[in-house]
Amino acid sequence: MAEERRRKVREIQAVVADVREETHDAASLLLDIGDEERDYKAGQFITIDPHQFGFLEQVIAYLEEVKGTREKPRAYSMGSAPHEPHILITVKEERFWPGESKYPPVLSPPLSRHCPPGTTLTISGFTGPYAIPQDAGQKADTVLHLCAGSGIVPNFGLIKDSIHRGDDLHHVLLYSSKTRSDIFYYDQFAALAAGHSEQLTVLHSLTREDPHQIEPASRKGRLDAELIKSYVKDLDRTLVYCCGPGVLPWERKEARERGEEPAPKFVETMIQILHELGFDKRQIKQESWG
Numbered sequence: 001m002a003e004e005r006r007r008k009v010r011e012i013q014a015v016v017a018d019v020r021e022e023t024h025d026a027a028s029l030l031l032d033i034g035d036e037e038r039d040y041k042a043g044q045f046i047t048i049d050p051h052q053f054g055f056l057e058q059v060i061a062y063l064e065e066v067k068g069t070r071e072k073p074r075a076y077s078m079g080s081a082p083h084e085p086h087i088l089i090t091v092k093e094e095r096f097w098p099g100e101s102k103y104p105p106v107l108s109p110p111l112s113r114h115c116p117p118g119t120t121l122t123i124s125g126f127t128g129p130y131a132i133p134q135d136a137g138q139k140a141d142t143v144l145h146l147c148a149g150s151g152i153v154p155n156f157g158l159i160k161d162s163i164h165r166g167d168d169l170h171h172v173l174l175y176s177s178k179t180r181s182d183i184f185y186y187d188q189f190a191a192l193a194a195g196h197s198e199q200l201t202v203l204h205s206l207t208r209e210d211p212h213q214i215e216p217a218s219r220k221g222r223l224d225a226e227l228i229k230s231y232v233k234d235l236d237r238t239l240v241y242c243c244g245p246g247v248l249p250w251e252r253k254e255a256r257e258r259g260e261e262p263a264p265k266f267v268e269t270m271i272q273i274l275h276e277l278g279f280d281k282r283q284i285k286q287e288s289w290g
């Protein structure tokens, strides 16, 4: 019961301890939460309410008027594992594209560009079902990670946590990025794969560039059924964690209003492939945004 109470979502005061430019359009923020317990599971997320930033007041007031609804807190997966001293989030900047975007993005531009060390943030956490159960080793030997773009963030936490705990799971990461410069945590994954080859296999798949000197392994193209199949040794003993772009609620709503089904994005495509390969939905966890 006490455990239950402690695990409730709560507001936490965080200070940005460090900022790393992860890619040309994404920044990693290392958050110091002081004496607060880091009682989260790897793979979970925090939320950040944009109303806390005074400089967003006018744009939020305008957007709430035109959207007719209150701007919600934005979710950010944690790329950290609970044994690490800081909470890591990596925020990719959304852009307003004239003629394409309906509204300008609210929170990702200031978080990814204007949050220097020392910035204080109120975060809420910790929550989310995207976590590996403690007893996963009873059902599986392998965890297959299918990730694209910023969808790598929670899986980075999952992999580090499992390696740290020394459980018997082998992780296979198939990570799709547009180009080398879009890969998150490149050096960390290369070091993890080199130092823990028994526990981790990493393949980078680039969709818009021929891979050149990418460690530990790479190929050109999207993740597809043939590739995924080649990495599945024992389907019944494999769990899948899939994270990346997926159809957003308003995209689904707008498509249905036009009498259409929305075009599948990365996560919908992966889930379809997994079902065709024979995976049961109980073997698959998915998370998506953007």
Ligand SMILES: Cc1cc2nc3c(=O)[nH]c(=O)nc-3n(C[C@H](O)[C@H](O)[C@H](O)COP(=O)(O)OP(=O)(O)OC[C@H]3O[C@@H](n4cnc5c(N)ncnc54)[C@H](O)[C@@H]3O)c2cc1C
Binding pocket: 045, 067, 074, 075, 076, 077, 078, 089, 090, 091, 092, 093, 094, 095, 096, 101, 102, 103, 104, 105, 106, 107, 108, 109, 150, 153, 154, 250, 287, 288, 289, 290
């Ligand atoms: C569980 C979870 C984990 C996440 N983890 C991460 C992460 O690790 N890193 C990361 O970068 N992001 C993550 N996200 C996405 C993040 O929560 C934000 O959605 C993202 O940062 C964009 O927020 P924003 O305020 O900048 O843009 P928004 O203001 O949300 O706008 C984004 C786009 O949506 C459009 N839009 C917004 N509202 C509407 C509407 N009502 N109708 C039509 N179009 C609309 C806008 O025009 C714009 O193009 C996660 C999301 C979830 C659900």
